[in-house]
Amino acid sequence: MPDPLLSRRRLLAGASTLAGAGLLGGCEAPVLGRLTSPYDLSNGLTFAVQRWLLRGQPLVREFGPEAISRVFPTINTTDPDNSDYRRSKAQAFADWRLPVGGLVERPGAFSLAELKAMPARTQITLHACEQGWSAIAGWTGVQLPHLLAHVGLKAEARFIVMRSVDGWWDSYDLFDALHPQTILAYGMNGADLPVAHGAPVRLRVERQLGYKSLKYLSQIEAVDRVDGLDQGRGSMVAELGFPWYAGI
Numbered sequence: 001m002p003d004p005l006l007s008r009r010r011l012l013a014g015a016s017t018l019a020g021a022g023l024l025g026g027c028e029a030p031v032l033g034r035l036t037s038p039y040d041l042s043n044g045l046t047f048a049v050q051r052w053l054l055r056g057q058p059l060v061r062e063f064g065p066e067a068i069s070r071v072f073p074t075i076n077t078t079d080p081d082n083s084d085y086r087r088s089k090a091q092a093f094a095d096w097r098l099p100v101g102g103l104v105e106r107p108g109a110f111s112l113a114e115l116k117a118m119p120a121r122t123q124i125t126l127h128a129c130e131q132g133w134s135a136i137a138g139w140t141g142v143q144l145p146h147l148l149a150h151v152g153l154k155a156e157a158r159f160i161v162m163r164s165v166d167g168w169w170d171s172y173d174l175f176d177a178l179h180p181q182t183i184l185a186y187g188m189n190g191a192d193l194p195v196a197h198g199a200p201v202r203l204r205v206e207r208q209l210g211y212k213s214l215k216y217l218s219q220i221e222a223v224d225r226v227d228g229l230d231q232g233r234g235s236m237v238a239e240l241g242f243p244w245y246a247g248i
């Protein structure tokens, strides 16, 4: 039986190697594997420079409760049109499970109650949407690095792929996946996460634009590469023309 603490240490050692790689870490961006335009090159450079500047994994700014926006817009999917989702929603997500698998030692499928029983982090942060609006809210959830340590990330894992019930999918390198403010949020502003904002659980990945913070999570998978998924650009929005890496 692998020691969870040992695998956590290995996981964190992996993160600091990535951080130490700095500029060279740029090769983790899927776009760099398939440079097809100057746009890809500039995305890749942005990614590499940000990785260098953020190599110490600094936290994004957190606000006090007084800064919470009175209105937090909702956008795109606000109530997934999916029969499994509707059934789960009708029973307050009691039957909902989040499968976590791929390159992990101990794959599992976690209920909302199991996620809530894990150590929680609350953070009041600014959400910035690519469409030009931003808003501040408080988010409560389990840190993704905690969950990944719990399932035991294998050494070959390089990216975390996430999927949503509405068909959105995205991927994150370990640098962002292991950041202390990357959480799977089930709470917003002290209450359960509302359906319009991604219930029962959404991702908060605070150093990237809002579209990377997937709502309605349905699956998490650790992989060694993402260029074999769909068209090979690493996310649904990247295939629509937005940057895979949306650092802010």
Ligand SMILES: Nc1nc2c(c(=O)[nH]1)N[C@H]1C(S)=C(S)[C@@H](COP(=O)(O)O)O[C@H]1N2
Pocket: 072, 073, 074, 075, 076, 077, 128, 129, 130, 164, 165, 166, 168, 196, 197, 198, 210, 211, 212, 213, 214, 215, 216
């Ligand atoms: N599954 C899923 N995740 C999603 C979206 C979506 O439509 N579906 N929209 C994205 C965009 S563009 C933004 S800005 C935020 C919006 O979150 P909100 O609706 O809670 O404001 O969620 C992101 N995550």
Ligand SMILES: [Mo]
Pocket: 075, 128, 129, 130, 131, 210, 211
């Ligand atoms: Mo957005």
